[in-house]
Amino acid sequence: MPKIPDNTVTHPDPGRWKALVFIALAQLMVVLDATIVNIALPSAQQDLGISDGNRQWVITAYALAFGGLLLFGGRIADLWGRKRTFVVGLIGFALASALGGAATGEAMMLGARALQGAFGALLAPAALSLLAVTFTDAKERAKAFGIYGAIAGGGGAVGLILGGFLTEYLNWRWTFFVNIPFAIVAAVGAYLVIREPAGGRNRSPLDIPGVILSTLGLVALVYGFTRAESEGWSDTGTIGLFVGSAVLLLAFVLTEAKVKSPLLPLRVLTDRNRGGVYLSLGLAVIAMFGLFLFLTYYLQVVKGYSPVMTGFAFLPMIAGMIIGSTQIGTRLMTRVPPRLLMAPGFLTAGVGMLLLTQLEVGTSYAGLILPAQLLLGLGMGTAFMPAMSLATLGVDPRDAGVASAMVNTSQQVGGAIGTALLNTIAASATTAYLTDHAAGATTPAGQKLLQLQGMVEGYTAAIWWAVGILVVSAAIAFTLINTGKPDMGVVAGSGADAEDEVKVPVIAH
Structure with missing residues (x-):
């Protein structure tokens, strides 16, 4: 029987729109998990006795396993079949979530998070490639990926709010248990509905x-x-x-x-424009991931916000990202060269970050934090949209999947490094501040205020570094990326696949 190429089907699958529902549901679960745990982290840290020095590993363990294994996961999907990899990824993610929700200590929690990341690395490439081979008509593909991206974008906001409600009114453990029904429904639906085209597997050795x-x-x-x-x-x-x-x-x-048969063909990295995208995006995500952690702790510990209030407090950033990506970036990326969107986008985000260096114990949310988040979201959303498109420009069809996975990998690893690096800087600055000002705090109230001031001092010191990183991202985008306006005449093949595939992670964090 002749093989059917991976990006073609002989007849449109009549169940393809049902398939989209279950694929999007799986993506919603992954996006929920990225934000929902941030809100629950302070409560989980206290219950499980996790030290301040190790708390970022609850985030980092997931991000590192996910980012480190994405290329491997995409390769497994090629070898083993996308549908099978997708279902196994869902089942594994559900089991890892159950383990995290039942965690009795730091080691069990960190192990569960690493397992979630590992199964997420199976799930994400399989889901995106399933969409690519299911929707082959250009108009249908655009609609399908638009729906998928909208769900992913909204999922970030849902995760923040749902995380707050679950943590405040039930228990932080439910931020893990909530994944289980999502995974079961998506896995059963995918098994019954999704029809993967025959052939097209990559049989080269791993x-x-x-x-x-x-x-x-x-x-x-x-x-x-x-x-x-x-x-x-x-x-x-x-x-x-x-x-x-x-x-x-x-x-x-x-x-x-x-x-x-390399895991990552070096030709994917050596192109000047793709290299510029990977480097500038990775650096920008370093800045963003540390900020998510600091703002969560600032709002809950310093400002005394409840988990629900903290979730709602993040909405301006998520809204800004969605607007920047779907309105500004999408509308302008066919009219101007990518670097003229990416560099100003990163700089706009840098201005938002710069505002947050003015944080104090008594800072007004509406006066400073809200506008800073809007600028951050608008800037990052605007920059990421053309970057996702450019990341696979001119890529060989056989490298389209790995080029897409490389974008995901650079973001996930950047996030892991950002959380660890900026947390290190913040902790060091806090310790130095407390040492220098300890003599002035002679009453219990004064000591408590000093602790809060020390925390904020640490956050702002790290945020200054984040500002610098975003400026470097903008400079890299402006100098390395030299391609002109994208040619929108060709929509088929691997370029379209890869471009669509990598739109999702823009809102995932």
């Missing part, structure tokens, strides 16, 4: 050395940033981790240059 080297290298890198917080930047172990990471990642690059 690059096991590449998987091992890339994953270990990234783990060593992030753990190095985390260890620096407790042991110091000059600690022998910290330096050893950074050196080990550099050696492992260099070995990964050398391996990919030599093996016949």
Whole structure:
């Protein structure tokens, strides 16, 4: 029987719109999980006795496993079949969520989060590639991916609010348990409805050395940033981790240059424009992820917001991202070169971040935090939209999937590094502030105020770094990315697939 190419079907699947429902439901679950845990983190930290130095690992363990294994997950979907990988990813994600909700200590929680990330890395590439092969008509594809993207964008806001309600009125554990019904419904529906086109699997051997080297290298890198917080930047172990990471990642690059079927073909990275996108996006996400953590703690611990109020307080940023992506970015990206949207977008986000360096214990939400979030969201949404499109410009059809996965990977790893690095900077600044001002706090009330002031001092010190990172992102986008306006005449093939595939992560965090 002749093979049917991966991006074509002989007859449109009559159940394709039902399939979209279950694929989008799975994406909603993943997006919910990215934001819902942020709101629940302070309560979970207190109940499980997680130290301040390790709290970011609840976020980092998920992000690192997800980002480190995305390329592997996409490759598994090619080898094993997208539908099967999708269903297994859903079932595994549900089991990992149940483990997280039942966690009795720090180790169990961190293990559950890492498992969630690993199964998410199976789920995400399979879901996106299923959409790509299910909707082959250009107009239907645009509509399907538009619906998918809208659900993903709205999911971020739903996660923040739902996380608040569950944490406040039930228990933080329900922010994990809520994934289980989503996963079961999506898995059963996908098994019954989704019809994957025959053929099109990639039968080349799996690059096991590449998987091992890339994953270990990234783990060593992030753990190095985390260890620096407790042991110091000059600690022998910290330096050893950074050196080990550099050696492992260099070995990964050398391996990919030599093996016949690399996990990540280097030709994907060496294009000037794609390289500029990966680098500028990765840096921008470093800035954003640390901010999510700091704002959650600032609003709940310093301002005394309830989890529900904290969830609603994040809505301006999510709204700004949706508007920037779907209105400004989408409308302008066919009219101006990508760098003229990306660089100003990153700078606009940088202005929003700059406002947050003025945070104090008594800062007004409406006067400072709300407009800062709007600017951040608008800027990032505007910059990310053309970046997602450009990330696969001119890519070889056989590399379209890995180019898409590389965008996801750069964002997830950037988020993991950002959370660890900025948390380290904040903790160091807080400790220095408390040491310098300890003599002035002689009463219990004065000591409590000093603690809060120290926390805010740490946050603003880290946010200054985030401002600088966004300025560097803008400079990279402006100087490295030199392509002109995109040619909208061609909609078919891998470029369209990959472009559509990578729109989703814009709102996922």
